[in-house]
Amino acid sequence: MLLEVNRLEISYGDVRAVHGADFAVAEGELVSIIGANGAGKTSILNGIMGLVPVRNGTVRFRGREITAMPAHRRAHEGIRLVPERARVFPRLSVYENLLTGAYGLRKKIPLEERLRWLYGLFPILEERRDQPAQTLSGGEQQQLAIARALISDPKLLLVDEVSMGLMPKLVDQVFDLLQSLNRDHGLTILLVEQNARASLEISHRAYVLETGSVVMEGPADDLLDDPKIQRAYLGLVEEEVERRQ
Amino acid sequence: MNAYVVTVATLVAIQSIVACGLNVVVGYAGQISLGHAAFFGIGAYASALLTTKAGLTFWTALPLVIAITGLVGLLLGIPSLRVRDDFLAITTIGINFIVEAVFLYVPFFGGALGIGGIPRVTFFHVKMKGLPYLYLCLAFLALVLLVCRWFTRSWAGLACFALREDETAAASMGISPVRFKLLAFVLGTAMAGLGGALYAHFMRFISAGDFSFPVSVMLLSMVVLGGMGTLWGPTLGAVILVSLPELFRPLLEIRFLIYTLLLLLMIRFQPGGLLGEASLVRRVFSRLMPGKEAPR
Numbered sequence: 001m002l003l004e005v006n007r008l009e010i011s012y013g014d015v016r017a018v019h020g021a022d023f024a025v026a027e028g029e030l031v032s033i034i035g036a037n038g039a040g041k042t043s044i045l046n047g048i049m050g051l052v053p054v055r056n057g058t059v060r061f062r063g064r065e066i067t068a069m070p071a072h073r074r075a076h077e078g079i080r081l082v083p084e085r086a087r088v089f090p091r092l093s094v095y096e097n098l099l100t101g102a103y104g105l106r107k108k109i110p111l112e113e114r115l116r117w118l119y120g121l122f123p124i125l126e127e128r129r130d131q132p133a134q135t136l137s138g139g140e141q142q143q144l145a146i147a148r149a150l151i152s153d154p155k156l157l158l159v160d161e162v163s164m165g166l167m168p169k170l171v172d173q174v175f176d177l178l179q180s181l182n183r184d185h186g187l188t189i190l191l192v193e194q195n196a197r198a199s200l201e202i203s204h205r206a207y208v209l210e211t212g213s214v215v216m217e218g219p220a221d222d223l224l225d226d227p228k229i230q231r232a233y234l235g236l237v238e239e240e241v242e243r244r245q
Numbered sequence: 246m247n248a249y250v251v252t253v254a255t256l257v258a259i260q261s262i263v264a265c266g267l268n269v270v271v272g273y274a275g276q277i278s279l280g281h282a283a284f285f286g287i288g289a290y291a292s293a294l295l296t297t298k299a300g301l302t303f304w305t306a307l308p309l310v311i312a313i314t315g316l317v318g319l320l321l322g323i324p325s326l327r328v329r330d331d332f333l334a335i336t337t338i339g340i341n342f343i344v345e346a347v348f349l350y351v352p353f354f355g356g357a358l359g360i361g362g363i364p365r366v367t368f369f370h371v372k373m374k375g376l377p378y379l380y381l382c383l384a385f386l387a388l389v390l391l392v393c394r395w396f397t398r399s400w401a402g403l404a405c406f407a408l409r410e411d412e413t414a415a416a417s418m419g420i421s422p423v424r425f426k427l428l429a430f431v432l433g434t435a436m437a438g439l440g441g442a443l444y445a446h447f448m449r450f451i452s453a454g455d456f457s458f459p460v461s462v463m464l465l466s467m468v469v470l471g472g473m474g475t476l477w478g479p480t481l482g483a484v485i486l487v488s489l490p491e492l493f494r495p496l497l498e499i500r501f502l503i504y505t506l507l508l509l510l511m512i513r514f515q516p517g518g519l520l521g522e523a524s525l526v527r528r529v530f531s532r533l534m535p536g537k538e539a540p541r
């Protein structure tokens with residue numbers, strides 16, 4: 001397993017956001033964690049990235065325990081996060097934002113080549129190259145956040161709710177891209193989403209998170225066919241659920 | 246140029262150097278510091294002591310002075326930069342008061358009498374005063390500006406900018422927050438040390454009061470007024486804030502009040518400073534000279 005998370009517990013003061021979540025991601029997989037608003041999805045990704053302290057449990061990456069490792073060292077190990085709401089560096093140009101993603105890798109990656117590849121994936125970023133990132137639209141900022149994470153050629157990409165605030169057409173494009181990065185480029189991705197349908201459709205496997213605990217897991221196709229998931233997460237009404245059985 | 250103008254211009258050049266250092270900390274790395282005068286003072290005292298007591302010349306002392314100031318910056322920076330942002334302001338004020346108290350009460354530093362008899366800088370056996378000393382200070386200012394420009398275009402500079410914008414996002418890009426805050430702090434304090442040395446050999450008599458908390462407020466006002474994070478902002482701020490009270494002598498008495506007021510007004514109405522993004526100056530400039538950009 002590339003990533004193994006055991007009995008993960010994360011709290012903010014008295015608020016217990018995640019209690020005892022177990023999950024794993026194998027190399028080459030696209031795995032999603034679906035759950036409602038407040039289920040603890042962001043906390044889990046931040047725990048894996050090292051941005052919030054883990055109260056209990058372990059995070060192992062490539063067989064090594066990294067539970068206490070600071071975030072910047074996890075980034076060097078090859079974990080990259082596309083944060084919730086993109087969090088691009090507002091006053092830095094699009095180009096500078098991309099460079100921050102390559103920080104410390106100057107000698108390890110062919111920078112020019114990676115930039116050209118990313119501009120091919122996201123032509124808008126080349127057009128807006130010298131503009132401050134804060135002048136981009138929400139969708140463009142999401143693309144920039146993905147590109148900034150991809151430039152480093154990560155071993156594990158964590159993606160936090162990319163569909164939030166995007167137009168439906170763009171959501172499809174972004175999910176198509178994630179799927180192609182996984183299937184064609186072998187990128188391992190852990191996706192957390194409220195948009196259950198879109199993420200299950202591109203995932204190999206998925207976990208269902210409710211108030212900080214994993215309540216269900218399995219191949220994504222099985223979850224798409226599960227009546228409970230259809231009712232709770234796919235927004236199907238009763239007749240549709242029955243028709244599909 | 247008459248002697249008075251040369252004196253004011255020399256002070257402007259020296260304060261610009263120190264303000265540029267503060268800009269590295271505040272403008273580039275986004276770490277508030279209200280104690281920068283402490284490092285200005287450490288540079289001045291180090292150079293004064295090394296030349297009066299240890300018998301070094303200004304030139305042989307200078308590398309030591311810069312190293313000592315940077316090292317003290319490193320040692321004080323390690324605990325300070327680990328605290329949350331809002332505590333940093335208070336911690337740096339504390340550093341300023343402690344350093345000032347050490348100068349004032351420890352006999353080694355001359356106590357209340359300060360240190361006098363600091364030799365003039367000599368350059369090829371010529372004692373530098375008046376206009377030549379102004380040129381020397383301007384040459385050092387040019388050097389400092391070049392270092393700043395180089396820094397903003399380096400990977401380390403980019404790492405600092407990213408930290409300033411969003412520390413969490415920067416850390417998840419592999420940028421170590423502690424390392425780059427410290428780097429900016431050491432670079433900024435080393436520049437303050439250089440300014441301090443130039444100040445000591447210009448005044449030839451220094452005392453603890455020259456480096457008190459109001460001086461830190463003045464330095465921060467220069468940076469904020471000129472434009473945090475810009476290249477020329479601190480220098481512009483120093484020109485305005487050193488020369489204005491000189492032009493309107495009665496203002497000297499209430500200088501500290503003016504600096505504080507100015508700081509608050511700028512933060513409220515022009516947070517980017519005079520040379521910052523979308524500032525009044527930039528808009529007027531682009532109207533007067535369409536197609537050209539105002540300096541940053």
Ligand SMILES: Nc1ncnc2c1ncn2[C@@H]1O[C@H](COP(=O)(O)OP(=O)(O)O)[C@@H](O)[C@H]1O
Pocket residue numbers: 012015016017035036037038039040041042043044
């Ligand atoms: N910084 C924080 N301080 C206090 N409570 C928080 C904080 N961040 C998240 N929480 C709480 O933790 C729970 C999980 O939040 P989060 O991980 O953001 O969920 P999700 O991403 O699934 O919406 C929620 O109840 C939320 O209110």
Ligand SMILES: [Mg+2]
Pocket residue numbers: 041042043084161
């Ligand atoms: Mg979330």
